[in-house]
Amino acid sequence: MPQLPSAAPLSWYLILSAILFVLGVAGFLFRRNIITVFMSIELMLNAVNLSFIAFSYQLGQNDGHIFSFFVMVVAAAEAAVGLAIILTVFKNRQTLEIDEISSLKN
Amino acid sequence: MQTSTETLLASQQLWLIPILPFLGFLLNGIFGKRLPKAAINVIACGSVLLSFLWVLKTLNALGSLETPYVEHYYTWIQSGTLNISVDFAVDRLTEVMLLIVTGVGFLIHVYAVGYMAHEGGYYRFFAYFNLFMFFMLILVLGANFLVLFVGWEGVGLCSYLLIGFYFLEKFATDAGNKAFIVNRIGDYGFSLAVFLIAIHFGSLDFGRVFSQVKDMPVESSPGWITAISLLLLVGAAGKSAQIPLYVWLPDAMAGPTPVSALIHAATMVTAGVYMIARSSQLYLHSAFALNLVAIIGVATAFFAATIGLLQNDIKKVFAYSTVSQLGYMFLGLGAGAFSAGIFHLMTHAFFKALLFLGAGSVIHALGGEQDMRKMGGLARKIPITCVVLFCAGVAIAGVPFTSGHYSKDAILDAAYTLSPWMFWLGTFTAFLTAFYVFRALFLTFFGEYRGTYGREPVHEHSGHGDGHGHGAIHESPPIMWIPLAILAVLSLVGGFINVPKFLEPMFKLSEGELPSFVSLGPMIAGLTGIGLAYVFYVLAPKVPEQLASAFSGLYVLIYNKYFVDELYDATVVRPVVDGSRTLLWRTADAELIDGTVNGIGRTASGIGGVLRLLQSGFIRSYAAWVVAGSITVVLVMALWGGSR
């Protein structure tokens, strides 16, 4: 049985962030509910934040924290506007199916 | 007064003078549609009146302006050593101009209230009017060439807007375009001059520039001063309708009559004169430019006067007389008697504004009729207008003790000192002036009524005209004739204001003994002209036709304004038009540019047609594409050593 390292190496954090990011993309690709898709985006953002924090741990400076802080702020703004848009879309089309809302075509 | 001069000078708030009309413009321009006419009138006239009063207050506070008084507001351009700031300055010249602009301007505003009473676009008209006042005051107050240029362009714009006020008629818009384009030529010269000044003096401030010039020795002044002066002259000629750029002014009469009075007689067209007087130092340092000014002036005066002889449109007559009077002013300037030029500017503002307004009142009375051949015998029908117009007439004809007499004399004296032939030509022009002005007046007021308006109720509007349909010929309302009366008084007694004396600290008077005929000549010429006009058009109306048939060639030539328009059309306009049509449009634009653009468009749409297949409208497939793309990018970077 392999000996578990006493501390998780940085690469684990990065791999975790990669996994989460890919999960987010998967959610984006496979879910059809706008809100879920939106949440998948948030998941991706979180994954990126994790890698930011991990890197700033590695580099020993807290700029990464600042970046992820800004990411949070932007995410908040984005959520506010995005959800408002979703509300209006639902008001106009009575659906949350992302495939129904394809009038951008052609 | 003297003790507290500093504090007083410190706080004159000159900016209020132009800002007040600007506020009027904003109010009328923005809310005018909803405002009642009364409110519009109050705003329009009130703002101008206020700034007039403020001018009076300021000048009173400033007392005797031995040295110009400057107010600095803020630095506009600061690049390297060149420092251009927005300053306003007041000296005696500015003082005169301010009084003319605001005073006469106010009177014309009041008149316009009556004249435009039944026009469409009422608020628009007064908004433009106030805007014009704003720019004109900027022009007059500006303490450096750039600020002056701002006002210069601004008044050009307003002139364009107001000439084309009846933008539904083609000729009006055409006239507006003509004025604008011709002025562009002048402005081009002016801007070049400004650049040269900036280059050579490192400043545009009047004070600094002219003091530098003053220090230069007159005899060995460098060539570029002449260049600057000539370029400025081009600008002035454009704005003040001098040969060869005068052609726009007669057409500018397409605008409403108050516009002709305010812009194309009293204020804007004199901007060129003002500018040359302002930069007199430069001209004093280049004799050539100065002489050219004089020559252009006298030539313009003469030609315009001759054209004026045979015009039948009453406003056209006065338009040409304006051109010729401006020529007089230039003659005065060129003769070195800048103060005389300004003097004539003032008197001319009085009587020419009066002439136009009176003409307007006649037109108003005849429901828009402008052709003198359809007038006549109106003296009994509209007596007040008749009286005031005759006041103006005697003034412009230089009858003794009227304003025109003194200013014209001053100019002609200076002209004589410059060179006698100019004096004689000027005198002859004075005769012509008196002749055509009184021709117009006699045709209008004496003899039998030849028109149709007022006979049968239905009346055709020639061109625009006021749309109120009461048939009878009628005297104008008081709001129109009271300003006329004031102006009439001014144009009679305005000559006793000794402007040259007032301006002496700036422009030294030319002393020297002159032969007696120099002062008598113009007077006699004027009186002869009046008399001859009386003979021709009242006593023996047949004579003109006989003369016309006798000198038919000359008649045709003059009647068609020396074919100048046609000449320009042939030499300048059509070549340009054709050139641009064939070369620029057909070749460059249609072939080259359009071809390129369309080609790009076609390629793009072709590619798009392919890519369109990708754009299914399903966000998820877009996402899939993004993923695929990012994967490839990352792969490439990873494998080919992009990322370490």
Place this chain on the structure above:
Amino acid sequence: MNFLILSLIKAAIVAFVLMTTLAYLQWIERKVIAHIQLRVGPRRVGPHGLLQPLADVIKLLTKEDLLPSHVNKVFYFLAPFIAVFFALIAISVIPFGTEINIGSFHTEMQLTDLNIGVLFILGLSGMGVYGVALAGWASNNKYALLGGLRSSAQMISYELPMAMAIAAPLLMLNTLSFRQLVDAQGGYSFGFIPHWTIFQGPFPQIISFLLFLVAAFAETNRVPFDLPEAENELVAGFHTEYSSMKFASFFMAEYANMVTVSCVATLLFLGGWQPLWPAQYGSNFVPTAVFIAGGLLCLYHGMNPARPFDRITLPIAGIVFIAVGAAFLAPIIGPILLPLFWFASKAGVILFLYIWVRGTLPRFRYDQLMRFAWTFMFPVAVANLFLTGLLVALT
């Protein structure tokens, strides 16, 4: 390992004390409200109904736990746990007193001293919304849903002013660890005015204290902000469909939140366990005096009782009281109990305030509630924060 064991022991103690407090808080509330309404309140179970809480607990545990149909089971079960979890975990960063020093053994009267304790509390209070919202949504009942939506909206809205009200004193004390907060509030100006933030310069935090209290009432869904469980509108609000233990856990969560909030208010504004006036003026003898006075009172009533039963109970209580009062003077235990007393009394005052308000004030209307939050609380909080920051920066 030592650390782990110690933490576990502490956790056990804290949990026990907290649970008892919650249970008896309920009893006290009923008593107080009863007296406000000129009733007697519970007195059947045990002397003066002292055993009522126990009975309640037994009842709630043994009651049938019925599961409504058409509920989303997972979240239906999850919601109460979330609620109670976040309510109880918050207590872990609250310090109750100074270090305990017995010989060579040192520890703090606190589970853990985070250097970001205040932020931690804020985060948890934000998470607490989920319990309510989920409960409302999962129980598939329009009243419950409305209650859930309302309460979550209300909590979100009042979190802002609360956070700002908290931030203002933090500006003055510039630390985020509760223990350091309290230490920073030690000492007295002019020798007798304590350096609590509501008294301390440059800008006494009275405004933010009031803001915090109001926001706290709203955060804990207490009267006058108990819209989520507005009986007359929404049956019982978000926990309409809940019964027995699940209902009890919501209940527990609410009271735990009350306790937490009162503790936070004490720590932030009332100087934690700092006594009201300095020790040299004998503030150390206050608890002794209080308890002994209470004991004597009980003894007196025991001597000439109102009911035969009191003949036994009251003297016992009195003796216990006097013993406790004596304990405050004991060499080792005294210094440990003294801060506890001050802390508990301050927190108790605020808790009493809760009950008092509930007994007296009517309920807001929902739109009034929201408007109050956004058009009054928020601007005032911002202004207060700004002013404090300005003054702190200037001094």
Place this chain on the structure above:
Amino acid sequence: MDAILFLIFAGIAVICGLNLVLQKHPISSALSLVGVMGSLAVLYLLLGGEFISMAQLIVYAGAIMVLFIFVIMLLNAGTERPSRRRLWAQYAGVPLLAAMLAIAFYIIQRALPPSPGVHFGAFQHGNPFDIGIKLFENYVLPFEVTSLLILIAIIGAIVLARKEIN
């Protein structure tokens, strides 16, 4: 100890993330996302980001996700119905994502120098004090810009979500 904590919370995060993708009901997805965020907050703590982990709790879990849940409740969003339309994205998705993951692993393994493990408390600059210093000294302009952004977002949200008055 650090490794165990990491594994626990990483496991929670991954499971919740999977749940987000697999669950058919938006509420479940939302809650699993909250789970991800919570575990990430703990991981931030492990990495020494005290402030940022609390911000994660307050902003993300406490505010943004509550907003999401709001909207879900408001629109009463039900479970997804199986779609009539099959997009190529769904077929191509799995291999694409697999490729993405593989590349990520490859690059992380290759690019990262062998580093000592992450020890709790090894990173000391994550406390609010240092963050504040950095934020208000080096990153003032972005900070102000984000505040502006938030203002715009508020206005936009209000304009979008308000009821049409007519």
